[in-house]
Amino acid sequence: MRVPLRGRILLVFPNFMLDLTQIKMATSASAQLSKMVKQKYMELPQGDKVQAMYIWIDGTGEGLRCKTRTLDSEPKSIDELPEWNFDGSSTYQSEGSNSDMYLIPVTMFRDPFRKDPNKLVLCEVLKYNRKPAETNLRMSCRKVMDMVAEQNPWFGMEQEYTLLGTDGHPFGWPSNGFPGPQGPYYCGVGADKAYGRDIVESHYRACLYAGVQICGTNAEVMPAQWEFQIGPCEGINMGDHLWIARFILHRVCEDFGVVASFDPKPIPGNWNGAGCHTNFSTKEMREEGGLTFIEEAIDKLSKRHSYHIRAYDPKGGLDNARRLTGRHETSNIHEFSAGVANRGASIRIPRSVGQDKKGYFEDRRPSANCDPYAVTEALIRTSLLSEEGDEPVDYKN
Secondary structure (H helix, E strand, C coil): CEEEECCEEEEECCCCEEEHHHCCCCCCCHHHCCHHHHHHHHCCCCCCCEEEEEEEECCCCCCEEEEEEEECCCCCCHHHCCCEEEEHHHCCCCCHHHCEEEEEEEEEEECCCCCCCCEEEEEEEECCCCCECCCCCHHHHHHHHHHCHHHCCEEEEEEEEEEECCCCCECCCCCCCCCCCCCCCCCCCCCCCCCCHHHHHHHHHHHHHHCCCEEEEEECCCCCEEEEEEEEEECCHHHHHHHHHHHHHHHHHHHHCCEEECCCCCCCCCCCCCEEEEEEECHHHHCCCCHHHHHHHHHHHHCCHHHHHHHCCCCCCHHHHCCCECCCCCCECCCCCEEECCCCCCEEECHHHHHHCCCCEEECCCECCCCHHHHHHHHHHHHCCCCCCCCCCCCCC
């Protein structure tokens, strides 16, 4: 019910009352520019030329960078895309005295912002000596995936994120207070429960257009928190598709003037954090009697908990320590646990898997800002290559 009261507009709901005059979202200045004017130029013909946006992970291991070059024709495969370079001293990846870094195209998607025939190009980063940059974790991940290709490892990652204003305040939250407590928001419907659905729908459609293997989305437990799912993807494709989906989300949010945060605990207190639950299976796990192989993998994971915690966020576990407290549907960061249908465990076996005796398991420990290459590589190293100890094995070529 809408109630005007001395210059204030109150929305009265069964669980709480919201003062619309207190919601003053901080949005970016560029979001205020006329999209109608921009569209006039975007509709101009581009001849035979193609715009290719090269995308890479910067020196933080979390941030994405991009720049565009013109190609003479539409590339039909990744082999037709040239290498490029950039100034690594401006992306936390090199010193100014030796700043050139190489961009090596590794996979290509349709561009949902400029549309066909233009492309999004995900790149690996190499240093001046052609060795991988410190945050280029794709190269080692690909090597490990190639070692177990015959086992057909499938992954599905559930990417949670939080929508924020440019001032860091959660999207749709009162500027000087909090919304009602958690409960009505998960998969919620309605203006008082779903904050920012326009962004979610835009991102979903853009991913489908691009060819990203997105398979679902839903509102999460905390208001202004959402999730999208990528998969199933085999091997190295998991990391490639999740990074491009993240890039597309950032670009969509840029158009709306808000920020997508992958911080594992954006709001302290009695609010859910944000993770990137990772579902994993092999050909043997998916076949009859596969539960035996699932249990074997979980046993190996139980003996290497600290290694996985370090691999599951870009700060070696420090970010996840704020999230994995044993509360708000998380396990305790210091303890390994597993169980059927238990969302408070490190590893969850879905109830249907327990009944069918085959399928997959879910590792609930990865943080929302994890590098999917690091997460999927760690799972392969421990569960399929049977590595032990706190350090990964160096496999020589």
